[in-house]
Amino acid sequence: MIRVALPYHLRNLAHVGKEVELHVAAPVTLGAVLDAVEAQYPMLRGTIRDHVTHQRRPFIRFFACGQDLSHGPTDTPLPEAIVTGVEPFRVVGAMAGG
Amino acid sequence: MSGVRVLVGTRKGAFILTSTEKRKRWKVSGPHFAGWEIYHLNGSPVDPNRLYASQSSGWFGQVIQRSNDGGQTWETPGGGPEQGPDGMPRGESNKFVYEGEVGTHQWYDGTQHPWEFKRVWQLKPSLTDPDTVYAGVEDAALFRSSDGGSSWQELPGLRAAKGHLWQPGAGGMCLHTILLDPTNPDRIFVAISAAGAFRTDDGGQTWRPINNGLKSSYELPEDTPEVGHCVHNLAMHPSRPNVLFMQKHWDVNRSDDAGDSWHEISGNLPSDFGFPIGVHAHEPETIYVVPIKSDSEHYPPDGKLRVYRSRSGGNEWEALTKGLPQKDCYVNVLRSALAVDSLESCGIYFGTTGGQVYASADSGDSWSAIVHDLPPVLSVEVQTLP
Numbered sequence: 001m002i003r004v005a006l007p008y009h010l011r012n013l014a015h016v017g018k019e020v021e022l023h024v025a026a027p028v029t030l031g032a033v034l035d036a037v038e039a040q041y042p043m044l045r046g047t048i049r050d051h052v053t054h055q056r057r058p059f060i061r062f063f064a065c066g067q068d069l070s071h072g073p074t075d076t077p078l079p080e081a082i083v084t085g086v087e088p089f090r091v092v093g094a095m096a097g098g
Numbered sequence: 099m100s101g102v103r104v105l106v107g108t109r110k111g112a113f114i115l116t117s118t119e120k121r122k123r124w125k126v127s128g129p130h131f132a133g134w135e136i137y138h139l140n141g142s143p144v145d146p147n148r149l150y151a152s153q154s155s156g157w158f159g160q161v162i163q164r165s166n167d168g169g170q171t172w173e174t175p176g177g178g179p180e181q182g183p184d185g186m187p188r189g190e191s192n193k194f195v196y197e198g199e200v201g202t203h204q205w206y207d208g209t210q211h212p213w214e215f216k217r218v219w220q221l222k223p224s225l226t227d228p229d230t231v232y233a234g235v236e237d238a239a240l241f242r243s244s245d246g247g248s249s250w251q252e253l254p255g256l257r258a259a260k261g262h263l264w265q266p267g268a269g270g271m272c273l274h275t276i277l278l279d280p281t282n283p284d285r286i287f288v289a290i291s292a293a294g295a296f297r298t299d300d301g302g303q304t305w306r307p308i309n310n311g312l313k314s315s316y317e318l319p320e321d322t323p324e325v326g327h328c329v330h331n332l333a334m335h336p337s338r339p340n341v342l343f344m345q346k347h348w349d350v351n352r353s354d355d356a357g358d359s360w361h362e363i364s365g366n367l368p369s370d371f372g373f374p375i376g377v378h379a380h381e382p383e384t385i386y387v388v389p390i391k392s393d394s395e396h397y398p399p400d401g402k403l404r405v406y407r408s409r410s411g412g413n414e415w416e417a418l419t420k421g422l423p424q425k426d427c428y429v430n431v432l433r434s435a436l437a438v439d440s441l442e443s444c445g446i447y448f449g450t451t452g453g454q455v456y457a458s459a460d461s462g463d464s465w466s467a468i469v470h471d472l473p474p475v476l477s478v479e480v481q482t483l484p
Contacts, residue, residue: 009133009158013174042189043177047158051193059157093157 002028003088004037010048010091014041019088028083030062031074037091048091059094102439103168103481104447105149106455107136110473112151114169117468119441121459124468130172131163138434138477139169140221142228146481150231150247152218160217162191162233162247176248190249194218194233194241197254203237204265213237213257220434222276226283234273238264238290240302253302256288260307260325264293267328267347274433275332279339287342287357292317292328295344297357308357317347331433333375335382343385343412345375345433350387352412363412368399374436378461379444383411386438386446386462388431397428405448407462421465422456429454434477441482449475 001021011018022036031054038045049056054074056062061070065079065087081087104115111129130136134153142148151163151172163172175191182188194215205211216236224230229246239257241250256273264271272291279285284301287308294309312327320326328347335341344351344360349370351360364370369389378384385408391399398404403422406415429452439445446458453472458465 007157009155012132013158013161038189043161043174043191045189046192047161051190052195057157057159 001085002033002036002082003085004033005088005090006037007091007093009093010044013047014044016041021085026083028078029075030064030069030072030078033078033089034074061092061094063090063092100441101483102441102445103141103146103483104437104455104457104468105139105141105169105477105479105481106449106472106475107138107151107434107477108449108453108473108475109135112136112139112153112169113469113472115455115468121441121445121457126469127169130169134161135217136476137217137219138221138479140223140479141168141481142223142231143225145228146483148223148228148246150221150223152221152233154217160192160194160215162218164191164247175246188248191247194235194250195252196239196257197252201257201261203261203271204263206266210262213239213261216270219272219274220276222278225278225280232276232278232286234276234288236270236272237266238271238273238293240273240276240286240288242302253298255298255303256296256305259296259305261293263323263325264290265326267291275329277332277334277339277342279334280336281339285339285356287332287334289329289332289344291330292326292347294325294327295329295332295342295357308353309360310358311353311360312344312346312351313349313362314347330373331375333377333385335377338382341382341411343375343377345372345387347371347393350375350412363408365408365413365415367406367415368404368417372431373433374431374448376436376438376446379438379440380442381409381444381461384409384461385412386436387415388436388448390430396430401426401428403427403429403450405446405462405465418458418462418465420463421458432476434479435475437478437480439480439482445480447478447480449478451475 101118106113111132113128131153137152139151147168149165153161164175202210218233220234222232233241275289277287298305331345333343340356342353350364352363376386402424405418429450436448449455451474455468
């Protein structure tokens with residue numbers, strides 16, 4: 001199982017807790033995990049990446065095992081610790097005030 | 099017993115205020131969608147328990163919410179496991195995609211800039227079908243859903259009405275006002291900052307600017323261009339859909355021919371700058387505005403929060419002050435933040451950027467605050483309940 005940690009507002013929108021668990025078929029890539037998140041929680045489509053272009057929204061970042069994967073290609077395989085569920089894949093909203 | 103439900107959108111969530119027809123004691127529910135910007139909530143005229151809400155944030159974009167129980171519970175329409183042709187769940191209630199070539203509009207510096215969807219400013223449910231709802235968006239365009247907000251299609255004929263000459267106002271290039279003609283289902287009016295007012299007479303296929311007579315000498319290089327006017331709000335009484343009232347950036351205006359021509363009715367207002375305009379539920383010639391000092395100083399003149407009422411359809415205005423702060427008041431009242439109920443003694447409501455929602459149960463003669471300390475109020479709508 002892949003663990004995905006979502007930011008507070010997206011947890012509320014999807015009515016889930018701090019993390020969700022997903023089945024993702026190999027190869028487990030950044031894009032495949034986002035596809036799985038959106039398939040299981042359709043209300044999150046468009047909130048993490050654009051509906052049409054699938055571009056990451058500007059104030060969203062992706063982290064795995066301390067690595068920033070926000071700017072890499074979406075077919076990049078994720079680290080083994082993510083694939084085995086030891087570490088969560090993190091979707092993070094930028095810090096900002098107001 | 100009849101009553102009212104006031105729908106309040108704020109910078110940090112939605113609030114629902116309910117009362118009986120006496121409008122003395124209020125129940126406050128919220129925040130709904132805590133922490134999100136709620137530009138607008140609105141209810142269906144044919145099913146008052148069907149509500150729509152525009153929820154947005156700079157981080158996560160646009161979300162559309164729907165309620166079938168008057169705002170007690172909410173759902174993202176189409177958020178379930180139903181699949182589209184690509185095998186993915188639809189989840190398209192927040193998918194606003196411009197039709198065809200995206201095109202460009204005028205940017206602040208006069209250059210051309212591509213249309214980019216940002217948020218929904220206004221939701222206008224159909225007068226006859228609770229599943230049909232219009233959305234006015236930034237960058238300015240009009241969308242329609244006929245499946246309860248689950249999916250949206252643009253009415254692209256609007257942007258063909260000289261869209262390349264439209265430009266953003268300080269708040270963005272937003273379609274903020276939608277009026278549906280109760281006597282003619284093919285006629286819709288919209289207003290855009292800073293483009294002007296537009297009308298369709300064929301159900302939204304084709305549109306034309308209706309800005310003849312508007313003057314924007316201080317804002318635009320030309321005095322009376324066909325488009326480019328910064329219209330802040332429009333209002334109509336349902337019994338006379340050919341009579342329109344407009345609060346423009348500067349000037350309050352009136353049209354007696356469905357927008358074909360306008361004339362100024364600012365009269366003795368202390369300032370003709372402002373944002374909202376409203377019409378009394380039972381007196382089509384009684385209208386309301388909230389004068390603001392200027393486009394550079396967005397607060398009431400002299401620190402006195404005054405609603406102005408004209409009982410003659412404009413030009414002669416009286417200040418309504420009883421119960422409103424008359425010193426040291428420096429809040430603003432935004433364009434969608436004034437509404438009227440249709441109880442026998444007409445109620446008027448408005449919200450401020452200071453977080454107050456004021457109500458009058460006597461057509462504006464006297465006011466009291468329902469709440470004092472909400473986040474800045476973006477919009478106020480009111481439903482009169484049976």
